[in-house]
Amino acid sequence: MRHFLEIADQFQLQGRAVDAQPHGGGHINDTFLVKTDTGSQYILQRINTGIFKDVDALMNNILLVTDFLKKKIAGAGGDPDRETLSVVPVKDGSALCRDGDDCWRVYPFIERAVTLQTCENQEQFEASAGAFGHFQKLLADFPAETLQETIPNFHNTKSRYRDFEAAVAGDVCGRAAGVQEEIAFVRARKDFASVLMDMQERGELPLRVTHNDTKLNNVLFDGETMRSLAVVDLDTVMPGLSVNDFGDSIRFGATYAAEDETDLEKVQFELSLFECYTRGFLGECGALLTENEKKMLPVGAIMMTFECGMRFLTDYLNGDTYFKIHRENHNLDRCRTQFKLVRDMEAAREQMDEAVRRYS
Numbered sequence: 371m372r373h374f375l376e377i378a379d380q381f382q383l384q385g386r387a388v389d390a391q392p393h394g395g396g397h398i399n400d401t402f403l404v405k406t407d408t409g410s411q412y413i414l415q416r417i418n419t420g421i422f423k424d425v426d427a428l429m430n431n432i433l434l435v436t437d438f439l440k441k442k443i444a445g446a447g448g449d450p451d452r453e454t455l456s457v458v459p460v461k462d463g464s465a466l467c468r469d470g471d472d473c474w475r476v477y478p479f480i481e482r483a484v485t486l487q488t489c490e491n492q493e494q495f496e497a498s499a500g501a502f503g504h505f506q507k508l509l510a511d512f513p514a515e516t517l518q519e520t521i522p523n524f525h526n527t528k529s530r531y532r533d534f535e536a537a538v539a540g541d542v543c544g545r546a547a548g549v550q551e552e553i554a555f556v557r558a559r560k561d562f563a564s565v566l567m568d569m570q571e572r573g574e575l576p577l578r579v580t581h582n583d584t585k586l587n588n589v590l591f592d593g594e595t596m597r598s599l600a601v602v603d604l605d606t607v608m609p610g611l612s613v614n615d616f617g618d619s620i621r622f623g624a625t626y627a628a629e630d631e632t633d634l635e636k637v638q639f640e641l642s643l644f645e646c647y648t649r650g651f652l653g654e655c656g657a658l659l660t661e662n663e664k665k666m667l668p669v670g671a672i673m674m675t676f677e678c679g680m681r682f683l684t685d686y687l688n689g690d691t692y693f694k695i696h697r698e699n700h701n702l703d704r705c706r707t708q709f710k711l712v713r714d715m716e717a718a719r720e721q722m723d724e725a726v727r728r729y730s
Contacts, residue, residue, distance in 0.1 A: 374402055374414065380467045381458050381476040384410040395487070395587075396603070397693045403479060411479035412458065416472055421692065422605060425473045427518040429465040432604045433457055434516060435509070435579070442508045452480055453600050483590040483599055489623050494596065495643050496650035498589045501598035502581065502619060503654025506612060509579040510658050514609045517579065524582055524606060525614045527677045531556070531563040534680050537687040545687055549702065555709050556680050563680075566611060566666065566673055574662050580610035585622040612663050616651055617670030620644055621678055624671070625711060630703045637707045639714030644671070645725045652729045664730050668722035672715045679708025 371390050378387035385408030393403035393413065400416040422428050436457065440450035450456075458476040460467050467474040489495040523529035534556055538546055546553065569575045581588070583606045590599040622629065624643040627636045648667065656664065682705035685692045690701055715722065 374404070377467060377469060377474050378402075378404045378412065378414050378476065380474075381412075381460055383412060383458065383476070384408050390414060394485070398605075404476075411481070413477045413479050415475050415477075417466075417475065417605075419471065419473055422520055424518070424520070425466060428520045428605055429457070429475065431517050431520060431607055433465060435512070435604060435607050438512050439508055451478070452483070455600065455602055455604060480590055480600065482593045484593045484596075485587045485590060485602075487587050488626060488628060489586055489643065492643060492646045494591070495586070495623050496646040497591065497596070497598040498586050498623065499619065499647040499650030500654050501589045501601055502584050502615060503651040503656075505581060505601045506578065506615065506655040507658060510655075512579045514577060514579045517608050519608050520606055524608070525610055525674070525677065526567055527563045527673055527680075528567045530677050530680055530684070531560060534684045534687075537684045541687065543687065543689045549683065549686070552683050552702075552705060552709065555712075556676075556683065559676060559712075562673075562676070565669060566613060569662070569666070570611060575611055575613065575666065576660065576663070577609045578612050579607065580612060580615045582606035582608060582610050582615065582618070584615045584619040586619070587622075611670070612655075612659060613666045613670030614674055615670075616647075616667050617672070617674035618678075619647060619651075620671035620715075621675040621708070621711065623647065627707060629707060630700060631707050632703050634706060634710050637710045639711050639718060641718055641721055641725075644718075644722055645729075648725050649729045652726075656730060664726055667726050668715075668719060671722065672712060672719075675708050675711050675715060679705045679712065682708065 374390035375387040378390060383406050385406030387404050388407050389405040390402045394401045398418045398421055402414045404412045404414045417425050419425060436454050439454040443450045443453045455477050457465055458478060459465060465475060486494060538553055581601060583603055588601060588603040590602055592599050624640050625638060631637050682701045686701040686705060693701055695701055
C-alpha cells in the first residue's frame, strides 16, 4: 500500500494520502480508493498500457470531453462535479503520473454514488438508458474529429473477426480443438459481422462521439434516489456508431444473469428489459438519431453481443492476455453467455424491431 500512497501524493489532493484499497471490478485497469488525512477520497488508477498504447491521447480525449460536458451540465443548471468525471492534475500540472513503465491518474471520488453489476429492476435499467442517451445528446455538437482512437478498430466487428480467425489459426495454447462448437458459431455469422461497418463506410450511418463501453456498471447512480448521475470509464470515448453504444448496453444489461454465468439455463435475453432501455434511450436522444440509426438499433444489440463473445473466445484462444480472469476457463464462460444471448436475440428480432418503432 505504501507505494500506492506515494503515487497518490504526486497529485494535487486535498491532504496527504493515508489509505489505498482495491476498488471496483473492472477487467482492464487497476483501481484503488484513496483516502487522505482531511477525509477526502479519490480514485487512483494504473492505466493498462498494454491495451492503451497511447495514454497521452487517451487522457487528452478525456480532458476534452469532460471539459465540454462540464460546460453543458453547468449551462443546464446541473452539478458538474457529480454529473461527470473530473481529472485531478499532478503537482506539475500534467494529467498523468509516470512511474517507470506505469501510468497513473486520479479522479475525485463521487460521494454517495453507487454502481450496479446487474440490473435489479426495469427502472434502474431505463435510468441507465437515459444516462447514455443523455450522454449522446450532450455531445451531439462536440467536434468528433478532435478525438483520437484510443484502441484502433475497437468496435470494428469485421476487424475483430479477422483477429478471431488469426487466433484460431495460431492456436498458441492448443485450445481450439476443445471449442469447435464456439468456433463454428462465429464462422456461421461471418457475413453478419460486416453489416454495420459496411453501412458506415457507405455513409448510411454517421460517426458520432460515443462511449464504446456502455455497460450498466459504467453509470453512477445516486445512492439515495437511485437516479442516474454520471457516465464514467471514459477511456474508450472516441468516434463511433450510436447503434453500438446502444447495443453494448443491451448486451450487458438485458439479462438478469452475470456476464460470466456458468449455468446457461439462467442466461436469457429479457425482451421487457430491451423495451424499457429502448424507451429510456430514445427518450433522451431519439430526436438526433437518423432513421437508419433507429432502424439498426436491434442489429447493434446483436452485433455487440456477438462481437464481445467473439472477443472473449479470441482471448481464450490467445491465452487470456487481454481480459482479466479469475478462474480457469473464465473467458470461455463469458464467451458462452454472450453466444446464448445472441441466439435469444436472433429469435426475438421481430419483437425488438417493433419496440424500436413504438418508441421512435
